[in-house]
Amino acid sequence: xxxxxxxxxxxxxxxxxxxxxxxxxxxxxxxxxxxxxxxxxxxxxxxxxxxxxxxxxxxxxxxxxxxxxxxxxxxxxxxxxxxxxxxxxxxxxxxxxxxxxxxxxxxxxxxxxxxxxxxxxxxxxxxxxxxxxxxxxxxxxxxxxxxxxxxxxxxxxxxxxxxxxxxxxxxxxxxxxxxxxxxxx
Amino acid sequence: xxxxxxxxxxxxxxxxxxxxxxxxxxxxxxxxxxxxxxxxxxxxxxxxxxxxxxxxxxxxxxxxxxxxxxxxxxxxxxxxxxxxxxxxxxxxxxxxxxxxxxxxxxxxxxxxxxxxxxxxxxxxxxxxxxxxxxxxxxxxxxxxxxxxxxxxxxxxxxxxxxxxxxxxxxxxxxxxxxxxxxxxxxxxxxxxxxxxxxxxxxxxxxxxxxxxxxxxxxxxx
Numbered sequence: 001x002x003x004x005x006x007x008x009x010x011x012x013x014x015x016x017x018x019x020x021x022x023x024x025x026x027x028x029x030x031x032x033x034x035x036x037x038x039x040x041x042x043x044x045x046x047x048x049x050x051x052x053x054x055x056x057x058x059x060x061x062x063x064x065x066x067x068x069x070x071x072x073x074x075x076x077x078x079x080x081x082x083x084x085x086x087x088x089x090x091x092x093x094x095x096x097x098x099x100x101x102x103x104x105x106x107x108x109x110x111x112x113x114x115x116x117x118x119x120x121x122x123x124x125x126x127x128x129x130x131x132x133x134x135x136x137x138x139x140x141x142x143x144x145x146x147x148x149x150x151x152x153x154x155x156x157x158x159x160x161x162x163x164x165x166x167x168x169x170x171x172x173x174x175x176x177x178x179x180x181x182x183x184x185x
Numbered sequence: 186x187x188x189x190x191x192x193x194x195x196x197x198x199x200x201x202x203x204x205x206x207x208x209x210x211x212x213x214x215x216x217x218x219x220x221x222x223x224x225x226x227x228x229x230x231x232x233x234x235x236x237x238x239x240x241x242x243x244x245x246x247x248x249x250x251x252x253x254x255x256x257x258x259x260x261x262x263x264x265x266x267x268x269x270x271x272x273x274x275x276x277x278x279x280x281x282x283x284x285x286x287x288x289x290x291x292x293x294x295x296x297x298x299x300x301x302x303x304x305x306x307x308x309x310x311x312x313x314x315x316x317x318x319x320x321x322x323x324x325x326x327x328x329x330x331x332x333x334x335x336x337x338x339x340x341x342x343x344x345x346x347x348x349x350x351x352x353x354x355x356x357x358x359x360x361x362x363x364x365x366x367x368x369x370x371x372x373x374x375x376x377x378x379x380x381x382x383x384x385x386x387x388x389x390x391x392x393x394x395x396x397x398x399x400x401x402x403x404x405x406x
Contacts, residue, residue, distance in 0.1 A: 045366060045369040045373070049361070049362060053360070063397030088399055150380055
């Protein structure tokens with residue numbers, strides 16, 4: 001009997017660890033995305049943060065953005081492979097939007113680094129190049145806001161589901177743990 | 186039953202989202218923080234950057250390395266004007282766009298500046314000599330970054346930089362946060378939520394259309 005139970009345990013354990021790892025990855029995604037959103041809305045307003053914090057936050061955001069892509073790399077690869085198989089699919093629109101976001105984000109980051117004044121790079125760019133970079137930085141940053149808004153909107157179902165699960169899950173837990181007690185007579 | 190519950194929950198979440206967008210939108214609008222990103226981009230393209238970057242009047246001053254160049258201004262009164270005007274171009278089409286889409290007209294601005302004691306005629310002449318016009322100032326005011334009173338104070342030579350709320354000119358300290366600009370941050374969040382509502386609403390007819398296009402294709406195969 002004990003041998004059967006141990007065999008059952010062995011059979012169940014790998015599946016459980018995989019699902020646990022998956023859940024942890026989703027949880028990590030939720031927290032990272034929340035951090036990215038917070039950083040992004042603050043980062044967009046240079047006159048709110050000040051130049052030094054803006055540039056530092058920008059670099060941190062770029063790192064977090066790369067991490068976000070790495071965490072979603074599987075889906076990037078799978079959609080890239082099968083892109084033309086199902087053209088009329090929501091994931092294709094997402095893919096195009098994400099590609100545009102990636103390019104735009106690269107533009108913002110590179111131009112931002114080139115015109116940075118507090119990161120200690122002090123690149124000797126000519127005034128014309130600097131102005132062009134500033135224009136690119138500003139325009140692409142405004143475009144990023146629009147694309148990010150669309151990106152959030154396109155993933156709203158995922159956000160809704162996982163935010164309810166991982167961010168507001170404690171609300172449901174507390175309501176089930178402390179149900180309204182029936183009136184006692 | 187569970188599907189029905191899920192649908193109800195989704196619908197309830199959507200209604201909450203719509204309510205949040207409407208209420209926060211009204212709050213932002215009442216504080217003057219509601220602006221179109223397209224409009225602000227058009228305005229930013231219209232306003233050329235000075236050496237100090239894109240900082241407009243009322244925003245951060247020039248960084249220390251750039252501030253030196255602006256110190257050569259001949260008069261105290263002309264300095265803030267130059268700072269405001271340097272951010273603007275002679276591109277009249279862009280400024281006209283800002284003028285028509287903004288909340289204030291040129292007449293109102295000149296009247297308010299005159300009432301605040303600014304010599305508008307001299308200002309206009311000085312700006313014209315520099316190849317700029319009052320419309321540049323109007324676009325800066327309409328951007329919401331600076332009030333007419335602040336602009337008038339600057340043009341009158343009263344340094345607003347000395348006020349405790351304002352950061353020091355060219356300040357590059359890390360914790361140089363201007364809390365009065367929190368509305369702009371809130372606007373970004375609001376814009377995302379508003380876009381989400383729009384996409385959810387638009388997705389329905391689009392999804393229906395896509396399904397209609399898909400159906401004959403699958404039937405043919």
